[in-house]
Amino acid sequence: MAWPATAFAQDSAKAYRIFWVSIQSQPDPFLDGFREGLRARGYIEGKNLALELHFGNPHALREVVAELRRGNIDLAVSSGPATRALTEVKDIPVLFALSGDPVALGVVESLGQPGGNFTGSTFLSLELAGKRVELLKEVVPSLRRLAVFSNSNHPGEQSEWRATREAATKLGIEPVYVPFAGPNELDAGLVAVGEAHADALLVFPDVLTMVHRNKIAQFATAHRLPSMFGWSEYCEAGGLMSYGANQRATYFWLATYADRILRGEKPANLPVMQPTKFELVVNIRTAEQLGIDLDKSSILFRANRVIE
Amino acid sequence: MIRPRRSLFVKYFTTLFVAVVVPLLLGSATEAWFAFRDNRYDLDELLRVEARSAADRIQAFTDGIRDQLGWVVQFPWTQGEDDRRRIDGLRLLQQVPAIVSLSMVDPTGTERVFVSRVSMNRTGAGADMSEDPAVIGARANRVWYGPVHYRRDSEPYMRIAVAGNRAAAGIVVADINLKLIWDIIASIKIGDTGHALVVDDSGRLIAHPDISLVLRSGVGAGDFNRLKSEVSAADGAAVTTTGEDGKPVVALSVPAPNVGWTVIAQQPALEAFESIRAALWRSLILIGLGIVFALVLAYWRACRMWGPIRQLEAGVERIGMGQLDHRITIQSRDELEQLAVRFNQMAEELAVSQHKSERINRLKQFLAPQVAELVEHSDQRLLDGHRREVVAIFGDLRGFTAFSARAEPDVIIAVLREYYEAIGAVTERHSATLIRFAGDGVMVLVNAPVACDDPAERGVRLAIDMQAAVQSLADSWNARGWAIGFGVGIAMGPATVGTLGWHGRLDYTAIGSVVNLASRLCGLAEDTQILVDPVVTGHVKGSIGLASIGERTIKGYDHALEVFAVARTGAPVRRTSPELDLVS
Structure with a gap:
């Protein structure tokens, strides 16, 4: 979205306080896109904007919520699972970027009219879950057993698993659910994947798996598992394929809503944005390492980007 | 002495004032009127061009999709070619970003192939779509444009169905994400803050530079419907009305006929009439200056006229009272000065005559x-x-x-x-x-x-x-x-x-x-x-x-x-x- 950058933010003497709330500790891959978007809108940290970063597990975030209620905060921005922790916040606008369905999470009444103090963006991972299985099956026609690696702390994760299971069953694939709860269980989760005897690996897009995308991609290659992810960053890190919206563009765009809310618009009237474009990214090097001939399928001509 | 009921000063002053101010007012009013008319014409033209351009591009958008869909219904259906059709469908998705999914229906009305960007693809005999209005519409008219609907209560979608040349070629039904029209509408800037928008026949918003208005799943359709009917009633001319944000706008509509939508180009009235206002202000300032100038000029002229006349009047009065030595000094280098000279001559002659008469009277006492x-x-x-x-x-x-x-x-x-x-x-x-x-x-x-x-x-x-x-x-x-x-x-x-x-x-x-x-x-x-x-x-x-x-x-x-x-x-x-x- 190309809203014209205005001088509004510079003119204002007020310095806005924005809370950035995330489960994951630094480095936060989504924060960069959001910061970039804010800069494009004329906000400069330290001058007219104070971006206060709060990371931690759901328990630690409860204190952040208390602080949000006390402090003079203009806006809270949450990504992924942290949104769940903020559902209690009612009097401060909250922007979210969710893989799952915000209606199901209960933070908005509908996508078109959020109706409350929450709005933001959904990546529609739920709908795409089946699509990812289908694409993986096309590249690996011999796929019978699929390991599904998921951060169980992620809101809406169960729905995503259900959708994935249904799609897999429809395609005659046996899904093996490998959940892990938070960063501490990630390594153990990977070990479990290795022991699942799967033909391929499907990783749910999530801030945690995003941060550890290199480790997961290397693990998959090492175990000769064709891997499917939600965002292109995974693919750039060595994953075989990814299909989903461009999260960086989404966070960049999220800053537009931040700007409009700081100018006084109500989140209740700002519809939850859904991605229009889904990119299919394929990593040919990984394919070669895994010995997969991509030319046998229609995947290459359908790919938006091919990493060679 | 009798004062005149209507002073020459007032008459002269009024005449001069009116003589300057009336042409000035007429001139300014004419200028303002023509400026208004030209501006209004230019505004109409600008809005028409922008609305027409948007309508044409929307037409091109839908025509492009229609043509692309035509490719997949060129050949008659044969047995066992579902997979080839599926590839055709995937390629079409690749080609046309706005198509989210498409169904290929064989001549019997059965869905044979379904490909989608988000949902899972299907091939083989599927649902019976022969009663689907898209299939019926396409069979009847070769091309069918469905109504706008909002998916997940937010995004505007529309179905387009195209039938092949022959019934044997089947029908393709595509689901189109109308959010992609946003690019067309967002690129239209009218003046600084003017824009274009697109509504369907029931006033539901399809495209607007502020996409968040579109994604509200038809909320505010009443407002847009009012705007649409008001602007459409003008039949291609610009009208001043209330925009969607409650502020006065100048708007003009152009229909996008094949889909039954209306493109409205609008500019805030404040901005649209800026140059008219400027012209009016210029005229007003000119009139003001002219009035002041006319006042000063008329006063000065009237004084120049009235002063000598008063002087002459006073002179006549004094002569009448017998002050024959009274003289008038007027140096206006015009007829009034001439008159004063004559007056002085007359006074002089009167004095001589009176002197003579006095002498004769005196003489009479001595003479027979x-x-x-x-x-x-x-x-x-x-x-x-x-x-x-x-x-x-x-x-x-x-x-x-x-x-x-x-x-x-x-x-x-x-x-x-x-x-x-x-x-x-x-x-x-x-x-x-x-x-x-x-x-x-x-x-x-x-x-x-x-x-x-x-x-x-x-x-x-x-x-x-x-x-x-x-x-x-x-x-x-x-x-x-x-x-x-x-x-x-x-x-x-x-x-x-x-x-x-x-x-x-x-x-x-x-x-x-x-x-x-x-x-x-x-x-x-x-x-x-x-x-x-x-x-x-x-x-x-x-x-x-x-x-x-x-x-x-x-x-x-x-x-x-x-x-x-x-x-x-x-x-x-x-x-x-x-x-x-x-x-x-």
Whole structure:
């Protein structure tokens, strides 16, 4: 979205306080896109904007919520699972970027009219879950057993698993659910994947798996598992394929809503944005390492980007 | 002095003011009107071009999708080609970003292939779609455009169905994400803040630069429907109405016919009429300046006109009051100055004339009224010296010398005044010329300078009246003990008459023996007697009784002259006074 950058933010003497709330500790891959978007809108940290970063597990975030209620905060921005922790916040606008369905999470009444103090963006991972299985099956026609690696702390994760299971069953694939709860269980989760005897690996897009995308991609290659992810960053890190919206563009765009809310618009009237474009990214090097001939399928001509 | 009810100043001022302001107002109003019209025309044109461009691009968008869909329904369906069709569908998705999913329906109406960006693909005999309005519509019209619907209560979608040339080619039904029209609409900028938007036939928003308005799943459709119907009612002309944000806008609509949508191009009225407002302000400032200028100019001009006129008026008033030395100074180098000069000349001439008139009035007191009259009326020829036949009458009081020696001066003056009054009255009555008083003596001329009929008789009758008047006075004087009488002598003959004297003092007089004769006869006359010479006697003897008193020797005459006396009517008044001085 190309809203014209205005001088509004510079003119204002007020310095806005924005809370950035995330489960994951630094480095936060989504924060960069959001910061970039804010800069494009004329906000400069330290001058007219104070971006206060709060990371931690759901328990630690409860204190952040208390602080949000006390402090003079203009806006809270949450990504992924942290949104769940903020559902209690009612009097401060909250922007979210969710893989799952915000209606199901209960933070908005509908996508078109959020109706409350929450709005933001959904990546529609739920709908795409089946699509990812289908694409993986096309590249690996011999796929019978699929390991599904998921951060169980992620809101809406169960729905995503259900959708994935249904799609897999429809395609005659046996899904093996490998959940892990938070960063501490990630390594153990990977070990479990290795022991699942799967033909391929499907990783749910999530801030945690995003941060550890290199480790997961290397693990998959090492175990000769064709891997499917939600965002292109995974693919750039060595994953075989990814299909989903461009999260960086989404966070960049999220800053537009931040700007409009700081100018006084109500989140209740700002519809939850859904991605229009889904990119299919394929990593040919990984394919070669895994010995997969991509030319046998229609995947290459359908790919938006091919990493060679 | 009467003040005029409507001052010239006000009239002149008003006329000048109106003369400047009315053309200025007309000019400004005309200019403003044309500026308004041109601006309005330009605005219409701008909005029309933008709306048309948007409509064309939307048309191109839907036509492009329709054409692309046409590719997959070119060949008739055959057995076992579902997979090839699936690849066709995937390629189409790759080609057309707006297509989210598409269903390929075989000639029987059964869905055979379904490909999607988000949902899972399906191949093989699927649902029966023969009753789907898209399939029915495409079969009927080859191309079918579905209504706009909002997926997940947010994003606008539309289905487009295309049938092949032959029924055997089947039908393809595509689901289109209309969010992609946003690029077309967002790129349209009208002025600084104007924009275009697209609504469907029920007023639901399909595209708007602020996409968040579109994603509200038709909320506010009432507002947009009102906007659409108001703007569409204008039939392609721009109308001023209320925009979706409640602010006044100038809007124009163009239909996108194949999909039944309406493109509305609008610009906030505040911005659209900016240049009109600027033009109006310019005109107003010009009018203001013009009015001030006209006021100053009219006031100055009116003052320049009115001032001299007031000066002239005051001048006339003062002249009227007799101040003939009053002069007016106007230096306007125009007709008014000329008028002032004329006025001054007139005053000067009036002064001269009045001076002359005063002199004549003064002169009249000294001159015989007839002479004064001649002087006044400038019949100077009669006053020039010439000879003519005149009747000279002399009279003087008898016994006055003795009286004046004894009487007090004021008594003498009083007596003389009565005497002169009487003489003057008689002379005037007979239109004779009183030449002079000399103490108790008086000289009167008849037939000079003004000629008259029968001067002799007139002279005699005058003498009789004169004698009677003085005698009546003399009776009263005698009653007071003053022995005063009166004698008269008349002679007629040619004499030289005219003005005589030097420039400081001129007298009208007669010179000739007739004057001497009359004087002598007067000297000879006794109290109450009127002595007449033979010439006069010759003229009047028929009408007035005259008696000869015999011949008398007259000084200056070689031989004696017969003298006549006017016969007394009634008993002669014989005064008892012993001392009648018969010589004045």
